[in-house]
Amino acid sequence: MFMSRRSILKSMAAGAAVPTLSAPYVRAQASTLRLGFMTIRTGQMAAAGANYEQGLSVFLKQRSNKIGDRPVELFAVDTTNNPAVARSKAQELVESRKVHAIIGPISAFEALAISDYIKQAGVPMISSAGSEDLTQRDPNPWLLRPGSSCAQCSHPLADYAFKRLGHRRISTIGEDNAYGYEQTGGFHRVFEELGGKIIQKQWVPTASPDYATYIASIKPDADALFMALAGPNGFRFLRQAQEYGLNARLKFLGGYTAVDESFLRNMGEEAVGAITSSFYSSELENEENKRFVADIRRDYDLLPGYYAAVVHLAAAALDNAVRKLDGEVEDRARLMKTMRTSAVANTIRGPLTFDDLGNAIGNVYIRNVVRVKGKLVNSVVETYENVSQFWSYKESEFLKNPVYSRDFPASPNI
Structure with a gap:
């Protein structure tokens, strides 16, 4: 049987040292990196959303709740797998929470619904959504996709x-x-x-x-x-x-x-x-993935799949860029450019680079x-x-x- 949402969150609370994913936000710290996180906690895709949260939880736990040596202040929102809700939540993250970057959303139609707003706001968005035209005929210069477009695989x-x-x-x-x-x-x-x-x-x-x-x-x-x-x-x-x-x-x-x-x-x-x-x-037998699989199995007693992996890759790409910038993320345009132009040598999927439209090559x-x-x-x-x-x-x-x-x-x- 599927794990219930209550069981998943209970296992997260028991297994993760970073409690950020089960709360709307974390109290601000000095020099924090404010990270928006668009997940799904409601409806048919809630189980996939839980796996998504597990992938990020493990990444942050592995790095003592830091990205590029900056403590993470995480703002997690439930899009409910609804385009209209996703847009309002994106506005909340940008305008109320003042995030430096956003990881998510999960679904293709959610990403399409918020793409124009993300362009207007000028906030880096690292998304798992595979919508082709976000990196093709109507490219979003503020989007990075570390997984794949829908058709790429x-x-x-x-x-x-x-x-x-x-x-x-x-x-x-x-x-x-x-x-x-x-x-x-x-x-x-x-x-x-x-x-x-x-x-x-x-x-x-x-x-x-x-x-x-x-x-x-x-x-x-x-x-x-x-x-x-x-x-x-x-x-x-x-x-x-x-x-x-x-x-x-x-x-x-x-x-x-x-x-x-x-x-x-x-x-x-x-x-x-x-x-x-x-x-x-x-x-996959690379060292980064073996560590990831072991940590997911320890904390949640399951194997990581697409949803956990793609968010781990998103965080890895952000971490790589923040390190190259010595933690200076206030210039969002510079952060976005650095993510797109920087190879990530060791990821759970293997070597990762990006094309000039922000889509993964791997x-x-x-x-x-x-x-x-x-x-x-x-x-x-x-x-x-x-x-x-x-x-x-x-x-x-x-x-x-x-x-x-x-x-x-x-x-x-x-």
Whole structure:
């Protein structure tokens, strides 16, 4: 079963030396770095928000509640996974709390809702939201994305599915929002350019606990199914797919949250063999990640996944820049420029740099769900090095196309 919000917060209070995430704000200290933190504590995405908070809690605990040697004064707000609420909370952080920078928000449509305000306010925002155009056709000069754009990990997965797995006909199921469109679109484009066929697309509401109708509609001649599902939706879909016997005839592929580590603990045989792509896996062997995994397991008794990892990366990028600036963060423009132009050599995902639009360039890992010592993990089976948001395309040519959507790429095989 899923951990309840009460259980998660109880474990945070018991395991973390830094109590900032369970309170609205921390009493100011001299020379503090005022950090806004946009999480989700309400609704379907609350469990993902809790993982997000755990990632930041561990990062701050590892560094004695400091970023770049400046004590952190943290202001955590609940966006409720609602664009209007996210905008009001962003205004609160900037105008009332006077933050130096913001980590978050989590969801793509939240980031889109506050982007214009962040531009106007001129506050660095380090976001996990993968909305493509925030770093593409309508770039936000105040945004840094240390994870990936929505489609960035889907491009290499399509390459792997065609060349290594031999798939030729694929159905897709994705959430009926920008996140679902863009993850699916990136996979679709690369797969069909290689010679494969996307033979079906289904779009589901974000809150869709019953997938029976969609499962029954999946075409019988598909080699595999690509899933663009977030939060607990991958868990719910695969559980129902097993009940309907879909696992016996179909291979499952997915984006970086489809079988996230934070939900694998609740899953069983239905997840085994699912192939996904991400900029992160808890199985990565670098020293920074081994320490992170050990600390998350100690404090919360779970493996870190996308939501915990991406916020740890956000804090690492901020910490790296603040150190280079010797703690001088009052000049926000200088802080933003330093984050974008500074490589972060040692992160939990490996080496990390940023393009001129503020998006991460780094490794993308193809992962297979397997059992290790009785526990499900995303084992790395292939590494695509230094992947950019533009894949193998020239940036100028890529940007001539519209953003991935319901209608782009076109679907001649459906």
